[in-house]
Amino acid sequence: MMTTLIHQSAAELLGLLNAGQATSAELTRAYLARIDAVDGKVRAFLRVDPSAALARAEEIDARRKSDKPLGRLAGLPVAVKDLLCTTGEPTTCASRMLENFRPPYDATVVQRLKAADAVLIGRTNMDEFAMGGSNENSAFFPTRNPWDTTRIPGGSSGGAAACVAARMAPLSVGSDTGGSIRCPAALCGVSGLKPTYGRVSRYGLVAFASSLDQIGPLAGSAEDCALLLEVLAGHDPKDSTSVDRPVPDYSRTVTEPLKNLRIGWVREHFGEGLDAEVEKAVREAIRGYQSQGATVKELSLPHGKYAVATYYIIAPCEASSNLARYDGVHFGHRTDEKAMVAELEAQRKDLHQRGDQKALDDLDNALIRMYRRSRAEGFGPEVKRRIMLGTYALSAGYYDAYYKKALQVRRLIRRDFDEAFKEVDLIVGPVTPSPAYKIGEKIGNPLEMYLYDLYTVSTNLAGIAGMSIPCGLSSTGLPIGLHLQAPPFEEDRLLRGAAMFQQATDWHTRQPEI
Ligand code: GLN
Numbered sequence: 001m002m003t004t005l006i007h008q009s010a011a012e013l014l015g016l017l018n019a020g021q022a023t024s025a026e027l028t029r030a031y032l033a034r035i036d037a038v039d040g041k042v043r044a045f046l047r048v049d050p051s052a053a054l055a056r057a058e059e060i061d062a063r064r065k066s067d068k069p070l071g072r073l074a075g076l077p078v079a080v081k082d083l084l085c086t087t088g089e090p091t092t093c094a095s096r097m098l099e100n101f102r103p104p105y106d107a108t109v110v111q112r113l114k115a116a117d118a119v120l121i122g123r124t125n126m127d128e129f130a131m132g133g134s135n136e137n138s139a140f141f142p143t144r145n146p147w148d149t150t151r152i153p154g155g156s157s158g159g160a161a162a163c164v165a166a167r168m169a170p171l172s173v174g175s176d177t178g179g180s181i182r183c184p185a186a187l188c189g190v191s192g193l194k195p196t197y198g199r200v201s202r203y204g205l206v207a208f209a210s211s212l213d214q215i216g217p218l219a220g221s222a223e224d225c226a227l228l229l230e231v232l233a234g235h236d237p238k239d240s241t242s243v244d245r246p247v248p249d250y251s252r253t254v255t256e257p258l259k260n261l262r263i264g265w266v267r268e269h270f271g272e273g274l275d276a277e278v279e280k281a282v283r284e285a286i287r288g289y290q291s292q293g294a295t296v297k298e299l300s301l302p303h304g305k306y307a308v309a310t311y312y313i314i315a316p317c318e319a320s321s322n323l324a325r326y327d328g329v330h331f332g333h334r335t336d337e338k339a340m341v342a343e344l345e346a347q348r349k350d351l352h353q354r355g356d357q358k359a360l361d362d363l364d365n366a367l368i369r370m371y372r373r374s375r376a377e378g379f380g381p382e383v384k385r386r387i388m389l390g391t392y393a394l395s396a397g398y399y400d401a402y403y404k405k406a407l408q409v410r411r412l413i414r415r416d417f418d419e420a421f422k423e424v425d426l427i428v429g430p431v432t433p434s435p436a437y438k439i440g441e442k443i444g445n446p447l448e449m450y451l452y453d454l455y456t457v458s459t460n461l462a463g464i465a466g467m468s469i470p471c472g473l474s475s476t477g478l479p480i481g482l483h484l485q486a487p488p489f490e491e492d493r494l495l496r497g498a499a500m501f502q503q504a505t506d507w508h509t510r511q512p513e514i
Contacts, residue, residue, distance in 0.1 A: 005030045007511065010076060010170040010224040011251075017064075017075045024057035024064075024075025028119050031077045035122070035168045038514050043143050044153075044163035046082050046092060048122035053077070057119050071117035072231050078113055079163050079172035082123040083130060084215070085204035086110050093206050094138040095128045097332040097378030107204025108236045109173060109215050116231045121169055124159030128380045129323065130175060130208045132156050133183050133452050136443050137382045144439070145188060147478055147512040151436040154184030160218050161188035165479075166514050171219050171228045175205060177212045178311050179431075179456025182468035185218055186431035186481020189470045191498065191508060192218040193225045196488045197463035198243035200229075201236030209318035210241075212311075212460040221508050222469060222498035226250035229491060248492045257500045258493065261294040264424030266301050269455055275434040281472030281480040282430050288504060289428070297424055301416040304458055306409045311457035312450055313393050313406035320390030323383070328374030335373035344369060385446060414462040421487045426497045430455055431468045431481035455483055465491050469498045470507040479510075 005013070005027060016022040032050045039045055060075045080086070083093045085103035092098045106114065113120065127137035135143040135158030143158040145151040146166035153162040157174030161184030164172050174181040176194035185192030193216045200215045207213060217228035230251055235244040265286055270279060290296050328334035344366060351360045364372065379387070393402035420427060433452060442448045459466035464487060471482035482501070486494040502508050 006034050006167045009220055010227055013076060013170055014073070023061045024119060025054060025061055027075060028053050028057040028077055028121065031121055031169060038166050039168060041144065041149050041514060042146050042162050042166050043141055044124055044159040044166065044168060045079070045122040046094065046125050046140060046159070047090065053119050053121050060117050060119065071115055073113070073227070074117035076118055076171065077121040077169050078118040078228070079122050079124050079160060079169035080110065080113070080120055081126055081157050081160050081172070081174045083126065083175060083206040084110050084173065085206070086120070089123070091206065093129050094126045094140055095378065095380065095383070096139045097326050098206070099333065101331070103204070105204065108201035108238060109232050110204065112231055113173070124157070124163055124172060126159055127156035128383050129206070129319070130156040130177055130180055131319070131382050131386055133179065133449060134442070135159070136439060137380060139380050142439055145436045146514045147189065148436065150438055151478070152187065152439055154187035154432070154436065156180040157218065158184045161185050161190050161192065164188070164190045164218050164220060165512060167511065171217065171224060173215060173228070173232065174218050175213055175215050176460065177208050178315060178460050179453050181216050181218060182431050182456050182466055182481065182483065183453070185468040187436040187479060189479030189507070189510060189512070190218055190220060191222050191225050191467070191469045192216065193229060193467040193491065193494065194459060194465065195229065195233065195491055196465045198241050199465070199489065199491065200232050201234070201239040201242045203236055203238040207322040209315040210322060211318060212315060214460070222495050222502055223251070223254050226254040226495045245489060250492055250495055253492055254495045254499045256496055257292070257503070258425065258496050261289065261426065261497065262297065262424045263289050263294045264297045264299040264420055264427045266299050266304065266427060266429055268301060268304050269429040273433050273451070273454070274430060277474045278430050278432070278434060278480050282428070282482055285471040285482045285501065286428055288501060292500060292504060299420050299424065299427065301420060301458070303409060303412040303416050307413055307458040307461060308450055308454055310406045310409045310413065311453065311461060312389070313402050314410065314461070316386040316390030317394050317403050318390070320387045320394065323387055326375065326378060327371045333374055333378035335370060335377055337370065340369060340373055341366065382446070410461045413458050417462045417464055425486070425493060427485040429483045431483040435474045435478035435480055459485055464488050465494050467494045467498055469501060470510065471501070471505070472507060473510065
């Protein structure tokens, strides 16, 4: 029973629950047993609270029994990335800085999941503050790719993708600032969607780069992503950037194929740096669409070549501002003040004895020192790097040359997409330049890691919708992702385009042996 249950799609599981053929408690137990069995190897979760999950499942089962109305995801386990505030539960962002943070409120998407009667099964690992593409930046431990545990699962929603790939949850929620849903979805062989900026409320999402961040679903198929997106999406007065537009019934329309589909592929995305096997799989996928009746057009996005540079100015600038609140007073880890004061006193005494008045005058006051020590201890190296990059790019004298210029280029990138979408319905290409690399392989070279985001960051800069779906396996058995991009608020088109591919292929049904 257990293996059969956990390998089913979320839609199938909902069917079983609604038909009374399975209970939420059975389902939750099956997933908890799976987590017990494989998460020691994958380490997708930062925290799982089995008794709370089971209690919740039983409560939903009881409500079902007494014929009370139930929510859209009633009884279905859902994993949540550890940057979504959940009342009273640690929300760490995989950072020492927030190790002890327990928010006093729920993020809107958490509230929506609870209202939909989902069973929140655990909190997934990520790169610290969502900064990274490999999960190696988690302050706690790296998540491993279920297809090959010596490799990265991608990031920053690495735990979110890995837990779906290893069937430890049927649905999971991630966030994407420059590729963080799509990159791990591609590398772990699952489906993941980054909605249009404004489609999903960011209220209660710990901010990385506020003009780029979006929350979205990861699941085993486009159909399951549709189901989860339907619950996550919608206007929220608590997030002024969330857009007041009706949410289509994604899960109803997802299986309707797109007629007269026009596909575009971007010339610049098939050049230098793209792994030959990834290129082959993506080209094969494009041919697949063609044989389903789509027309295919070659496109150019001329400003795409500036996307990585633009992103790595704008994202760190916003991060440096967003992360200023973690000072040990308003938020976050505070240094051991006794040790700090003792150190300060010892220094003062020493300087006094030596008669070094200048150094004494320059000595930090206790408050400044406390900020410094708290931030030095609380943030990991990549987060510090981004804060420094952003602070530098925003400083007087550099602002115009970097930040303002980046905003101008961002407009041009968006305009390229607007032009392209006059001619095609979906833009298709690779998600990542290669399949998953080895843990440790690139960590010493930040620039190389940044370049890995080459195909995904422009989606966020333009604020449009993007998705990754599995489209092949490398000769070494590693998943390859297909990138689909659609104009703003065309998630429905994206999901239908993805489902169309999944109706004709079985890549999304492949599961790692773990
Ligand atoms: N890999 C990108 C980065 O490091 C994207 C991260 C994200 O989308 N959160 O910033």
